[in-house]
Amino acid sequence: xxxxxxxxGGIVNIGLEPMMLVGAFTAVVVSAQSGNPFxxxxxxxxxxxxxxxxxxxxxxxxxxxxxxxxxGLNLLVLGFFGYLLPTAFKIEGxxxxxxxxxxxxxxxxxxxxxxxxGPILSGHDILTYLSWLSVPLVSVFLxxxxxxxxxxxxxxxEEAARAAGVPxxxxxDFSTVVAGAFSGLAGAQLSLGVVxxxxxxMTGGRGFIALAAFYFGDARPALxxxxxxxxxxxxxxxxxxxxxxxxxxLVQMLPYLVVVISLTLVAVRRELRxxxxxxxxxx
Amino acid sequence: xxxxxxxxxxxxxxxxxxxxxxxxxxxxxLQLAGPFVVALIVGAIVLAASGRDxxxxxxxxxxxxxxxxxxxxxxxxxxxxxLLTGLATAxxxxxxxxxxGVEGSLYVGAFAAAWAGFTLTRLPGPIVILVAVVLAxxxxxxxxxxxxxxxxxxxxxxxVTTLMLNYVAILLTSWLVNYFFLAPDIANSMSPLIASxxxxxxxxxxSQLTIAFLLALVVTLLYAYLFNRATIGYQLRMTxxxxxxxxxxxxxxxxxxxxxxxxxxxxxxxxxxxQILGVNYRFIDHFSPGYGFTGIAVALLGRGHPAGILLSALxxxxxxxxxxxxxxxxxxxxxxxxxxxxxxxxxxxxxLSRLPACLTRCSGxxxxxxxxxxxxxxxxxxxxxxxxxxxxxSGWNR
Numbered sequence: 001x002x003x004x005x006x007x008x009g010g011i012v013n014i015g016l017e018p019m020m021l022v023g024a025f026t027a028v029v030v031s032a033q034s035g036n037p038f039x040x041x042x043x044x045x046x047x048x049x050x051x052x053x054x055x056x057x058x059x060x061x062x063x064x065x066x067x068x069x070x071x072g073l074n075l076l077v078l079g080f081f082g083y084l085l086p087t088a089f090k091i092e093g094x095x096x097x098x099x100x101x102x103x104x105x106x107x108x109x110x111x112x113x114x115x116x117x118g119p120i121l122s123g124h125d126i127l128t129y130l131s132w133l134s135v136p137l138v139s140v141f142l143x144x145x146x147x148x149x150x151x152x153x154x155x156x157x158e159e160a161a162r163a164a165g166v167p168x169x170x171x172x173d174f175s176t177v178v179a180g181a182f183s184g185l186a187g188a189q190l191s192l193g194v195v196x197x198x199x200x201x202m203t204g205g206r207g208f209i210a211l212a213a214f215y216f217g218d219a220r221p222a223l224x225x226x227x228x229x230x231x232x233x234x235x236x237x238x239x240x241x242x243x244x245x246x247x248x249x250l251v252q253m254l255p256y257l258v259v260v261i262s263l264t265l266v267a268v269r270r271e272l273r274x275x276x277x278x279x280x281x282x283x
Numbered sequence: 284x285x286x287x288x289x290x291x292x293x294x295x296x297x298x299x300x301x302x303x304x305x306x307x308x309x310x311x312x313l314q315l316a317g318p319f320v321v322a323l324i325v326g327a328i329v330l331a332a333s334g335r336d337x338x339x340x341x342x343x344x345x346x347x348x349x350x351x352x353x354x355x356x357x358x359x360x361x362x363x364x365x366l367l368t369g370l371a372t373a374x375x376x377x378x379x380x381x382x383x384g385v386e387g388s389l390y391v392g393a394f395a396a397a398w399a400g401f402t403l404t405r406l407p408g409p410i411v412i413l414v415a416v417v418l419a420x421x422x423x424x425x426x427x428x429x430x431x432x433x434x435x436x437x438x439x440x441x442x443v444t445t446l447m448l449n450y451v452a453i454l455l456t457s458w459l460v461n462y463f464f465l466a467p468d469i470a471n472s473m474s475p476l477i478a479s480x481x482x483x484x485x486x487x488x489x490s491q492l493t494i495a496f497l498l499a500l501v502v503t504l505l506y507a508y509l510f511n512r513a514t515i516g517y518q519l520r521m522t523x524x525x526x527x528x529x530x531x532x533x534x535x536x537x538x539x540x541x542x543x544x545x546x547x548x549x550x551x552x553x554x555x556x557x558q559i560l561g562v563n564y565r566f567i568d569h570f571s572p573g574y575g576f577t578g579i580a581v582a583l584l585g586r587g588h589p590a591g592i593l594l595s596a597l598x599x600x601x602x603x604x605x606x607x608x609x610x611x612x613x614x615x616x617x618x619x620x621x622x623x624x625x626x627x628x629x630x631x632x633x634x635l636s637r638l639p640a641c642l643t644r645c646s647g648x649x650x651x652x653x654x655x656x657x658x659x660x661x662x663x664x665x666x667x668x669x670x671x672x673x674x675x676x677s678g679w680n681r
Contacts, residue, residue, distance in 0.1 A: 068383075068628055069629050069632055071628060072580075072625045072627075072629035073629065075573070075576065076622055078618070078621055079618040079620070079622035080618070082617075082618030082621065083329065083333070083616050083621075083622060249454040249455070249458035249461070250458060252454050253451050253454045256448070256451050256454075257447075260447050260448065263439050263440060263443060264433055264437065264439050264444075267433070271437045271438060
């Protein structure tokens with residue numbers, strides 16, 4: 001969802017992955033220090049948003065190319081944690097500080113009684129529910145609020161939006177900060193919800209899968225969420241298929257291929273329309 | 284497209300015709316060295332913060348990378364793949380194509396070379412080498428052709444497709460190795476070794492410095508020739524500088540794009556193939572520590588200039604060679620090199636000259652006419668306080 005807001009604001013954010021990592025790390029450390037997982041989640045959100053802000057400034061104010069700066073950020077953050085863990089915490093690989101408290105699972109009364117659906121809908125941590133809730137919220141924000149409409153205008157045509165008096169640079173910054181905050185939350189969900197530890201490989205390409213999801217969904221909230229669910233299913237299925245003969249490499253390849261294919265389809269449709277219009281104009 | 288080229292900071296044709304003022308000329312080396320210096324400072328801060336002697340570490344790094352013939356040879360070996368990937372990236376950047384998919388070409392090229400090396404064991408060594416190198420180049424070129432055609436035909440954004448195809452290439456070769464070409468009696472994901480006489484012979488004893496480095500130098504010269512003398516190079520530069528002008532003077536844009544991707548992929552494939560023939564001697568699943576991505580940093584740091592690319596490739600070669608050595612001798616993790624590289628990439632694309640303006644006057648920032656608010660480049664309080672300080676000192680804030 002974060003990447004989607006960003007994309008609508010006109011920035012392709014390949015820095016989601018490092019933002020998730022920073023969020024996951026902050027969540028683990030703060031949660032362990034304070035003994036309160038919710039403080040960890042809050043800190044992760046703030047950390048993700050801050051990183052998003054810095055990243056955004058380098059693009060909107062200092063003219064950096066978003067892809068190169070994003071790749072640089074990926075390398076930098078990976079390198080930073082690779083350096084930090086052995087030197088500051090004296091460990092290789094996995095950080096599991098004492099006193100780390102994970103997020104409690106929420107059992108929804110009544111719902112968890114429903115046979116079949118119960119275990120699917122109930123018994124997750126609060127961030128999972130928050131992520132479900134974010135789909136309609138982001139949708140309403142983008143399509144029903146003035147700010148959201150201005151943001152989409154910025155993404156569609158920055159010059160025109162600027163001419164119409166929309167503060168485009170600030171909106172793009174805002175969208176990246178939102179992306180950072182969501183990524184931070186996603187990281188916290190991984191490190192406090194799914195498992196309770198930190199590992200520099202723990203995000204495992206999820207930032208890129210998010211990218212695939214919103215390319216798949218053409219940056220529309222409901223479709224993107226659907227894409228995310230499909231990729232989630234693929235990922236879960238990938239573990240099982242691996243033992244049943246379908247190579248896991250091919251399953252992992254899917255999200256990347258989806259991005260390429262959906263980009264191509266969108267572009268072909270656009271080109272055909274342009275050519276048709278040109279032909280109509282000539283006739 | 285021209286905008287993209289401007290963003291990379293790589294000079295394209297046209298800028299050269301306007302003679303820069305003397306002050307700018309003096310500033311230029313400083314500007315070029317900027318990302319490098321910033322990276323070293325950041326590295327020093329990280330080292331110092333973790334209680335290490337930064338100067339000592341850098342000294343050790345220097346000794347281990349340039350301290351003697353063997354060290355220098357190893358640095359050149361480490362510089363070879365990134366010199367090639369840097370050139371492959373720079374060809375695309377200078378032509379206005381944002382190919383960040385050299386890593387993918389490198390993987391398929393490496394796989395093709397390894398395949399030739401362990402399959403054609405009957406043929407004499409030099410022929411196998413030749414076939415392997417040609418196959419590697421072809422494989423890389425074909426791989427790069429996919430986004431090239433998509434771009435030329437339907438204007439599909441090449442940045443995202445090339446980036447994504449990297450991961451497809453890595454996973455594809457991983458699948459091929461693990462399911463079809465696994466070396467017997469080895470648990471790890473490796474192909475069989477290539478024929479022993481298909482290995483490139485070392486030029487120096489006790490090193491892996493081979494003819495591969497010389498070939499990379501030849502490619503550098505060809506690159507210089509291409510963009511400074513050849514007609515195609517001129518057309519490519521024009522395409523990068525101003526596509527509409529290029530089309531107006533009769534340059535076939537679609538063909539230019541295809542040529543760029545073919546050349547870029549060809550060199551990327553060579554980089555992979557030579558790495559297999561000269562250093563690894565077999566294809567290993569996920570073998571590249573990001574040579575293609577380092578190539579982006581090399582191309583950016585060298586600003587597309589052949590000598591600049593050579594220098595920055597040597598710099599990254601020295602870093603990775605020296606970094607590997609100090610990891611052996613001390614407990615400083617190799618990840619330090621990743622930090623330096625990431626910083627170089629970010630600062631190579633940031634226009635540092637805009638920073639002071641941004642912090643004081645917000646000249647680069649735009650203010651909405653409808654809503655009078657304090658100019659916001661930095662958060663309002665920073666802008667406000669710096670403006671206050673600046674105006675109270677000399678009144679130069681308008």
